[in-house]
Amino acid sequence: MRSLAALLLVVILPAFPLTGAAHHSFAPYEPDVQITFSGVVTDFQWTNPHIYIEMDVADADGEVKHWLIECANTTILNRVGWKWNMIKAGDEIDVVVAPLRNGEPAALLKRVRLPDGTEFGNGGPAGPATIGFDGQPLPRGSR
Amino acid sequence: MSAPGIQRSVRRGAGIALAFCVTVCVTAPVYGQNADHGLTGSWERYPGQSAGLGSSANPPPPVNPAVGRIPDPPLKPEYLEPWRAEQAEIQRLTAEGLPPANNYSACIGDGMPAMMQGMFPMEILETPRQITIIQEAYNQVRRIYFDGELPAPEDAEPRFAGHSIGRWDGDTLVVETVGVKDYVLFRNVPHSSQMRIVERIHLLDEDTLENQVTITDPEFLTGPWTWTWAYRRWPDYRIQEYVCENNRYFRDPEQGYQRLRVE
Numbered sequence: 460m461r462s463l464a465a466l467l468l469v470v471i472l473p474a475f476p477l478t479g480a481a482h483h484s485f486a487p488y489e490p491d492v493q494i495t496f497s498g499v500v501t502d503f504q505w506t507n508p509h510i511y512i513e514m515d516v517a518d519a520d521g522e523v524k525h526w527l528i529e530c531a532n533t534t535i536l537n538r539v540g541w542k543w544n545m546i547k548a549g550d551e552i553d554v555v556v557a558p559l560r561n562g563e564p565a566a567l568l569k570r571v572r573l574p575d576g577t578e579f580g581n582g583g584p585a586g587p588a589t590i591g592f593d594g595q596p597l598p599r600g601s602r
Numbered sequence: 603m604s605a606p607g608i609q610r611s612v613r614r615g616a617g618i619a620l621a622f623c624v625t626v627c628v629t630a631p632v633y634g635q636n637a638d639h640g641l642t643g644s645w646e647r648y649p650g651q652s653a654g655l656g657s658s659a660n661p662p663p664p665v666n667p668a669v670g671r672i673p674d675p676p677l678k679p680e681y682l683e684p685w686r687a688e689q690a691e692i693q694r695l696t697a698e699g700l701p702p703a704n705n706y707s708a709c710i711g712d713g714m715p716a717m718m719q720g721m722f723p724m725e726i727l728e729t730p731r732q733i734t735i736i737q738e739a740y741n742q743v744r745r746i747y748f749d750g751e752l753p754a755p756e757d758a759e760p761r762f763a764g765h766s767i768g769r770w771d772g773d774t775l776v777v778e779t780v781g782v783k784d785y786v787l788f789r790n791v792p793h794s795s796q797m798r799i800v801e802r803i804h805l806l807d808e809d810t811l812e813n814q815v816t817i818t819d820p821e822f823l824t825g826p827w828t829w830t831w832a833y834r835r836w837p838d839y840r841i842q843e844y845v846c847e848n849n850r851y852f853r854d855p856e857q858g859y860q861r862l863r864v865e
């Protein structure tokens with residue numbers, strides 16, 4: 460499993476206008492920092508107001524940390540091709556996320572890669588991934 | 603009761619119902635002031651919603667540049683300054699990652715008029731006596747009746763969607779709404795029980811709907827507060843279920859901002 464610390468990468472994003480007025484605010488998440496890591500899903504909650512992935516993530520020393528990954532809601536993600544049963548406990552997945560600013564182990568999903576290699580974004584309001592699963596910045600046009 | 607007893611009872615009930623209907627059903631007033639005006643179907647906000655999927659294939663009409671632009675409310679001076687200060691504070695805290703908790707943090711839907719902004723797609727159903735609007739977010743429903751009268755504002759039971767009466771003015775659906783709960787706020791603008799919302803809704807073409815919203819409130823506003831929303835038909839979209847069953851947000855008890863329950 461890839462190390463979380465090794466892939467921690469800071470990317471400066473352009474200033475996006477605040478689009479969250481009509482939704483739950485994503486402001487508690489880092490606006491300019493995205494990280495990528497891999498882990499094992501312990502629970503996939505296909506629920507509203509938002510969907511959550513709970514996963515165990517091992518660091519370089521093998522110490523396992525439990526993360527809560529916040530996704531958009533069921534109706535937005537159904538519209539962009541997600542399916543309620545596409546992630547299961549036990550799946551090893553890769554994610555690109557923006558962590559909470561307050562340091563708690565939760566993060567806003569930007570992109571997920573499933574065991575079969577298929578990838579999904581997290582709908583419009585959550586914003587695009589700015590780094591790839593290799594931790595490298597993505598060119599603007601490919602986001 | 604034995605089985606034959608139940609059958610006798612059912613027969614007797616049916617007989618009573620028939621007698622009731624002969625005397626009442628034929629004499630009851632028949633409403634039906636709404637006809638099919640082509641509003642039934644799924645709609646999404648237009649232009650500029652994030653999903654932007656699946657709208658009608660027909661070319662959209664030119665965009666009215668005023669659509670979606672909502673001016674600051676014409677609050678009376680004693681309310682305008684506090685409102686501006688609160689807006690600035692919300693913006694400052696949000697930029698710091700500490701957005702103030704609001705109704706959404708408690709999984710409470712928009713109510714009127716915010717539910718007409720089309721956060722998610724909405725469904726309009728035209729039936730003879732009412733028009734029903736279902737906003738996908740929070741499963742919100744409003745019913746616009748064509749019979750009866752609006753309650754007097756001071757007598758109206760406070761609700762999220764308020765109480766709405768509709769009538770057709772030519773090809774424009776005019777909807778009046780009163781009785782919105784006092785903590786159901788649009789853009790954090792305070793209102794009284796005297797708030798009245800008038801919507802003038804009409805089709806620009808068969809797939810484009812415009813809604814001119816006007817809010818009056820003699821207690822808080824110096825004059826009408828008006829803007830226009832528009833919607834685009836989404837022909838094959840089926841409104842989805844949205845129950846707020848897994849709310850991890852909560853109001854920080856000391857600071858009042860929105861937090862996430864992580865554990």
